Amino acid sequence: MSQPVRVRYAPSPTGYLHIGGVRTILFNWLFARKHGGRFVLRFEDTDPERSRDELIEPMLESIRWLGLDWDEGPDVGGPYGPYRQSQRLDLYRQELDRLLAEGKAYYCYCTPEELNAEREAARAAGRPAVYSGRCRHLTEAQRRELEAEGRRPAVRLRVPDQGPVTVRDLVKGEVAFDVAQFGDFIIARADGMPVYNFAVVVDDHHMAISHVIRGDEHLSNTPKQLLVYQALGWEPPQFAHVPMILAPDRSKLSKRHGAVAVDEYRRQGFLPEAILNYVALLGWSPGDDREILSLDEMIRLFDLDRVSHTAAIYDVEKMAWMNGHYLREADLDRVVELALPRLQAAGLLDAPPQGEERRRLRAILDAVRQRVRTLDELVEASRYFFTDVEGYDEAGVRKHFDRDDAIPILEAVAETLARVEPWTQAAIEQALRGLAERLGVGTGRIFHPTRLAVSGRTVGPGVFDVICWVGRERCLERIRRAIGWIRQRRAARAAAQPAGPPAGPAGG
Numbered sequence: 001m002s003q004p005v006r007v008r009y010a011p012s013p014t015g016y017l018h019i020g021g022v023r024t025i026l027f028n029w030l031f032a033r034k035h036g037g038r039f040v041l042r043f044e045d046t047d048p049e050r051s052r053d054e055l056i057e058p059m060l061e062s063i064r065w066l067g068l069d070w071d072e073g074p075d076v077g078g079p080y081g082p083y084r085q086s087q088r089l090d091l092y093r094q095e096l097d098r099l100l101a102e103g104k105a106y107y108c109y110c111t112p113e114e115l116n117a118e119r120e121a122a123r124a125a126g127r128p129a130v131y132s133g134r135c136r137h138l139t140e141a142q143r144r145e146l147e148a149e150g151r152r153p154a155v156r157l158r159v160p161d162q163g164p165v166t167v168r169d170l171v172k173g174e175v176a177f178d179v180a181q182f183g184d185f186i187i188a189r190a191d192g193m194p195v196y197n198f199a200v201v202v203d204d205h206h207m208a209i210s211h212v213i214r215g216d217e218h219l220s221n222t223p224k225q226l227l228v229y230q231a232l233g234w235e236p237p238q239f240a241h242v243p244m245i246l247a248p249d250r251s252k253l254s255k256r257h258g259a260v261a262v263d264e265y266r267r268q269g270f271l272p273e274a275i276l277n278y279v280a281l282l283g284w285s286p287g288d289d290r291e292i293l294s295l296d297e298m299i300r301l302f303d304l305d306r307v308s309h310t311a312a313i314y315d316v317e318k319m320a321w322m323n324g325h326y327l328r329e330a331d332l333d334r335v336v337e338l339a340l341p342r343l344q345a346a347g348l349l350d351a352p353p354q355g356e357e358r359r360r361l362r363a364i365l366d367a368v369r370q371r372v373r374t375l376d377e378l379v380e381a382s383r384y385f386f387t388d389v390e391g392y393d394e395a396g397v398r399k400h401f402d403r404d405d406a407i408p409i410l411e412a413v414a415e416t417l418a419r420v421e422p423w424t425q426a427a428i429e430q431a432l433r434g435l436a437e438r439l440g441v442g443t444g445r446i447f448h449p450t451r452l453a454v455s456g457r458t459v460g461p462g463v464f465d466v467i468c469w470v471g472r473e474r475c476l477e478r479i480r481r482a483i484g485w486i487r488q489r490r491a492a493r494a495a496a497q498p499a500g501p502p503a504g505p506a507g508g
Contacts, residue, residue, distance in 0.1 A: 005211060006037055007032050007209065008040040008041070008204070009041055009070075010041075010042045010043070011043065012047065012051060015261075016058060017059050022262060023215075023245065023280075023282055024214055024215060024242075025066075026068070027284070030298055039071050039072075041072070042073065042074070043083065044199065044200070046089075062263060062266075080207040080208065088202075089193075089194075091206065092188070092194040099157070105157050105187060106136055106138070106158060106184075107154070108135040108154045109135055109143070111151070118132055130180070132183070133183070154188060154190045155188040156184040156187065157198075157228060158184055162180060163178075164177065165223035165227060167223060168238075169239050170240040171309065172309060182224060187228065196221070200225065201232070201234075202232075205229070205232070210238065212239050213240045214241060216241035216242060217244060218241060243283045243308055244311045244312070246314065248315055250311070268375075269375025271323055271327060273294075274323035274325070274326040275319065277322055280298050284302070284306055287306060292325060321373060323373050327374070327375070336365055346383070348383060367466075368460070368461055370461065384455045385469055389454070389455065389481075393456065396448070397489075400452050401452065401482070403449075409441075410449055410479050410482060410483050413432070414483075416431050416434075419431070420472070425462075428464045428468055447463045451463045453479045453481075453483075
């Protein structure tokens with residue numbers, strides 16, 4: 001690259017970090033790391049009605065939790081600070097004054113009512129509803145007169161009357177816009193605050209940003225920004241507009257599609273590496289069919305040439321599947337530490353276990369994580385190891401407990417488990433397979449009702465893991481309770497059966 005790579009993520013602190021923002025951060029971060037460049041964070045907080053200072057730190061914390069870092073920003077400083085627009089107002093004023101002095105911008109005194117009337121008249125006449133330029137040539141005397149009325153002027157950029165503005169985009173190619181659709185647009189409001197399309201240009205130039213990588217919802221802003229670059233006499237950065245992220249039905253992504261803030265995914269028990277891996281593939285391909293990628297692999301493979309031109313489809317179920325993969329592959333001690341506060345919050349543990357109890361917890365979580373997708377699911381799937389079974393899966397009851405042989409089989413299982421030594425998965429498996437052989441039944445006739453009696457569920461870890469880590473005494477107690485429950489169920493059903501027909505009269 002001809003100049004050092006410097007990219008930025010520049011959100012407004014008006015909400016929490018969502019999936020779209022994560023992808024923008026990740027693509028910029030990968031591009032910077034791939035090319036030995038700098039990744040900059042700055043906040044566009046010049047809208048006092050929407051910006052909230054208290055949202056800045058949560059956003060920074062979300063990015064940290066994802067495992068991404070930044071080279072310059074409001075918390076770490078840097079040679080091009082400050083990194084909040086609200087602290088750069090003198091710089092914007094300086095560049096506005098230069099444009100005004102050079103006649104490339106002018107004061108506009110039109111009221112909102114006058115501008116609305118002008119737009120309506122343009123629409124009625126079939127013309128573009130853009131500003132007419134009525135304040136372009138005000139004399140000093142006319143300006144003083146308008147100010148005497150109490151009017152406070154905005155500042156407008158003087159836009160060429162005709163011609164194209166061409167965006168040369170690294171993803172979309174060349175996209176041409178007609179300046180007639182813009183008119184002389186406002187670059188500073190009447191309160192003196194710069195608007196987005198002006199401030200972002202000043203910031204990107206003074207921070208030496210080389211590439212602007214952002215969502216293609218910003219593509220319509222880019223021609224206006226290029227006009228500002230032109231007026232200020234600056235070379236623009238290279239632009240790359242990545243495709244939108246849509247819901248599976250191709251509608252705008254929203255909470256109902258599972259698109260919640262990163263903090264909510266964290267609370268649900270998603271791992272940061274799974275989120276990053278999934279988000280990386282929203283609109284970018286590593287060049288082959290692989291789906292599981294480490295950050296180091298992403299850095300090595302990332303290339304804007306592999307960014308798609310079409311919208312990416314967000315699927316929270318696919319992300320959950322990917323999270324399940326990372327949960328199974330993660331270091332077990334890390335999983336234990338992540339699960340502990342959740343188990344305590346769910347009332348399943350009083351305190352972090354030690355010694356033998358910690359060994360048991362590790363074994364339980366290792367077994368359970370093979371079939372779950374999130375830490376929340378991990379806790380729920382572990383519940384019966386720590387608390388009594390409160391009910392039985394209804395489909396499992398019909399299939400396994402309603403059989404005529406359910407009670408004698410469970411009684412035989414209890415008798416067998418009471419004698420197992422040592423209490424290990426291998427010994428339990430050998431004993432139950434031997435029982436099936438002695439009874440002349442398939443192993444499923446033994447395993448399935450036993451699982452249901454011990455866990456209340458029909459799915460989960462291997463049945464020998466379940467029996468082993470629930471513990472002998474609890475298993476025997478639960479099997480006895482299940483036998484009693486089956487008897488009560490049968491008695492209740494028998495009592496509900498209608499009585500037979502009355503006897504006929506005696507024969508003569």
